[in-house]
Amino acid sequence: MVFRKKPFLREETHVKAVDGVNLKIRRGEVLGLVGESGSGKTTLGKAAIGLIKITSGKVKLYRRDNTPADVSSAKGSQWKRMRAELQMIFQDPYSSIDPNMKVYDVLRIPLEAHGIKKKAQVDTRIISVFDQVGLPADIFNDYVFQLSGGQRQRVGIARVLLFSPSFVVADEPVSMLDVSLKGDILAIIKKISENFEVAFLFITHEMAVARVISDRIAVMYLGQIVELGTSESIVSSPLHPYTKALLEATPYIDPSKRDILKQVNIRGDINSDRPDPSGCKFHARCPYVMDVCLTQIPSLKEKESGHDVACWLY
Amino acid sequence: MIDVHELRVYFDSARGLVKALDGVDFHVGRGEIVGVAGESGCGKTTLALAISRLISSPGKIMGGKIEFEGRDIIEMDEDEFRKSYRWKKIAMVFQGSMNGFTPVFTIGSQIDEVLMIHGYHGNRVDRIAELLGMVELEPGIARRFPHELSGGQKQRAFLAMALAIDPPFLIADEPTTALDVLTQSSIINLLKTLRKKKQISIMLVTHDLALLSEIVDRVYVLYAGKLAEVGTSDAVFERPKHPYTKGLIASVPTITGKSISGISGFMPDLVNLPPGCKFAPRCPNVMTICKNEEPRVQRISEEQKAACWLY
Numbered sequence A: 001m002v003f004r005k006k007p008f009l010r011e012e013t014h015v016k017a018v019d020g021v022n023l024k025i026r027r028g029e030v031l032g033l034v035g036e037s038g039s040g041k042t043t044l045g046k047a048a049i050g051l052i053k054i055t056s057g058k059v060k061l062y063r064r065d066n067t068p069a070d071v072s073s074a075k076g077s078q079w080k081r082m083r084a085e086l087q088m089i090f091q092d093p094y095s096s097i098d099p100n101m102k103v104y105d106v107l108r109i110p111l112e113a114h115g116i117k118k119k120a121q122v123d124t125r126i127i128s129v130f131d132q133v134g135l136p137a138d139i140f141n142d143y144v145f146q147l148s149g150g151q152r153q154r155v156g157i158a159r160v161l162l163f164s165p166s167f168v169v170a171d172e173p174v175s176m177l178d179v180s181l182k183g184d185i186l187a188i189i190k191k192i193s194e195n196f197e198v199a200f201l202f203i204t205h206e207m208a209v210a211r212v213i214s215d216r217i218a219v220m221y222l223g224q225i226v227e228l229g230t231s232e233s234i235v236s237s238p239l240h241p242y243t244k245a246l247l248e249a250t251p252y253i254d255p256s257k258r259d260i261l262k263q264v265n266i267r268g269d270i271n272s273d274r275p276d277p278s279g280c281k282f283h284a285r286c287p288y289v290m291d292v293c294l295t296q297i298p299s300l301k302e303k304e305s306g307h308d309v310a311c312w313l314y
Numbered sequence B: 001m002i003d004v005h006e007l008r009v010y011f012d013s014a015r016g017l018v019k020a021l022d023g024v025d026f027h028v029g030r031g032e033i034v035g036v037a038g039e040s041g042c043g044k045t046t047l048a049l050a051i052s053r054l055i056s057s058p059g060k061i062m063g064g065k066i067e068f069e070g071r072d073i074i075e076m077d078e079d080e081f082r083k084s085y086r087w088k089k090i091a092m093v094f095q096g097s098m099n100g101f102t103p104v105f106t107i108g109s110q111i112d113e114v115l116m117i118h119g120y121h122g123n124r125v126d127r128i129a130e131l132l133g134m135v136e137l138e139p140g141i142a143r144r145f146p147h148e149l150s151g152g153q154k155q156r157a158f159l160a161m162a163l164a165i166d167p168p169f170l171i172a173d174e175p176t177t178a179l180d181v182l183t184q185s186s187i188i189n190l191l192k193t194l195r196k197k198k199q200i201s202i203m204l205v206t207h208d209l210a211l212l213s214e215i216v217d218r219v220y221v222l223y224a225g226k227l228a229e230v231g232t233s234d235a236v237f238e239r240p241k242h243p244y245t246k247g248l249i250a251s252v253p254t255i256t257g258k259s260i261s262g263i264s265g266f267m268p269d270l271v272n273l274p275p276g277c278k279f280a281p282r283c284p285n286v287m288t289i290c291k292n293e294e295p296r297v298q299r300i301s302e303e304q305k306a307a308c309w310l311y
Helices: A041-048 A076-085 A103-113 A119-133 A149-161 A179-196 A207-213 A231-236 A241-249 A291-295 B044-051 B078-085 B107-117 B124-134 B139-143 B151-162 B181-198 B209-215 B233-238 B243-250 B288-292
Strands: A030-034 A059-062 A068-070 A086-089 A167-171 A199-204 A216-221 A224-230 A301-304 A307-309 B002-013 B016-028 B033-037 B059-068 B090-093 B169-173 B201-206 B218-223 B226-232 B298-301 B304-306
Touching: A030 A041, A030 A179, A030 A207, A041 A086, A041 A167, A041 A199, A076 A086, A086 A149, A103 A119, A103 A149, A119 A149, A119 A179, A149 A179, A179 A199, A179 A207, A179 B243, A199 A207, A207 A231, A216 A231, A216 A241, A224 A231, A224 A241, A241 B181, B002 B044, B016 B033, B016 B044, B016 B059, B016 B201, B016 B226, B033 B044, B033 B181, B033 B209, B044 B059, B044 B169, B044 B201, B090 B151, B107 B124, B107 B139, B107 B151, B124 B139, B124 B151, B151 B181, B169 B181, B181 B201, B181 B209, B201 B209, B209 B233, B218 B233, B218 B243, B226 B233, B226 B243
Parallel strands: A030 A199, A030 A216, A086 A167, A167 A199, B033 B201, B033 B218, B090 B169, B169 B201
Antiparallel strands: A059 A068, A216 A224, A224 A307, A301 A307, B002 B016, B002 B059, B218 B226, B226 B304, B298 B304
């Protein structure tokens, strides 16, 4: 997948939810997109699979046979075919799957919508995806409301796998799950990515989760990517002041850190409704702000091999 | 400061009796920050509600004692509890507290009301500014309406209101769950500072183990309405004894990127609890006795207790 600049305008007030993002996600890669609420990460995710109209720029999908296809402008039957390749896992398993349907039907209906109607074929496909997510076939006839959150999320992932997608946007898929269930879901995603070469855009506000699942991490702030690198380098040598603040603020199980006040030296809230500040969008909260930061937006540039940052410090 | 003994809270539901808490002991000393950890359905919020006397039908406290500074608060008259304890001595901040502000009055006037009702004698305008400053909000926030504030600001404003009369004991149930990590960090710093400066005791209820390990002195781990393990923060996080605690800690994603495991199986149905140890169906160390008899909480070391047949 390749994205180009995409501002997204809403109503008259022009909220630039995503403002000039360039991103390449490789086949079979899990790219973690980390940001707080209001950073534009969900908007970027939805735009990536064509769920939101983009204002300008392009989203290109390189299909399994390497032919490029324009996600943003596809229509009709071309769009329908592409839909199957682009999928999304949602944050809330309670509201993204109809609780009043039988589990079997949740998976049968999309298959029928794409022309797979023979019972034998439908059954084979459903059993296969169930197997990939570790769900037992004996819940076929259960209603979704009988399932727990963790089970529902697995059904959500099974639904995504029905058409062997090449790109999946996972929007906070484990945020609403209890800790003991997160590991399993993350393991399923990792396995799918490796075994079937599926690219994932894994959206989360938790650095730790991103670190566990992602190959690379992109840090997003107010519509722009401020840092991009391997998950190892982002965590061990963060460059952007915002990334450093996020890491410092992330709690870590280590009792020796008790009673120490965290040195997170940025203040205020991310307020995405305020008019766009000129210059670097982070300058008002940045402890290292310089004159140039107030007037010019830094662009994402490579600082070390494979590690990009958008900051005037570099 | 607060002593809970053999507390039982049951809920009468259409499907049967839900034993949300079934014989739990709990204690917080002066100036202590104590954590209550566990996943959904373990009973931790029920414990917080019971201490705040906010359990209402179909829930009922079926047994046990809750003593605050030596006085039994379960049997206490509601009037006395409301006048002398709630807010004055026991303050509460819950996960959705930010939505507890009425939208038609300013933040300042709502905090003012709390001060008036509880007979605050000093200058209320100064006090409001002082409280807002404590939670790192600018004094101008007092003139704003709740809808003008972000989630993080509202949660902090509510915390300011909870602390209005300088309560010695604060119950915080998932106070930062809906907030961004940076805001969460500043609120946790605030709680640490409050404990240092005012010796306030805090009961912090959350599923976030990493968060607890950063701030609490002791931690209780609950499972299916019962105590699995309790001990000092060092002991429980570095040398967990109960298999559930071990599984839970191994499930927490960390910055080091080490892959995480889960705990197989699911939380038992609180209406149809299995006999014996409630964790037995999911326990990697299960033995025959576990399925038949419930383990009692036993002291394992000077700093730790657990309810497990392994010990």
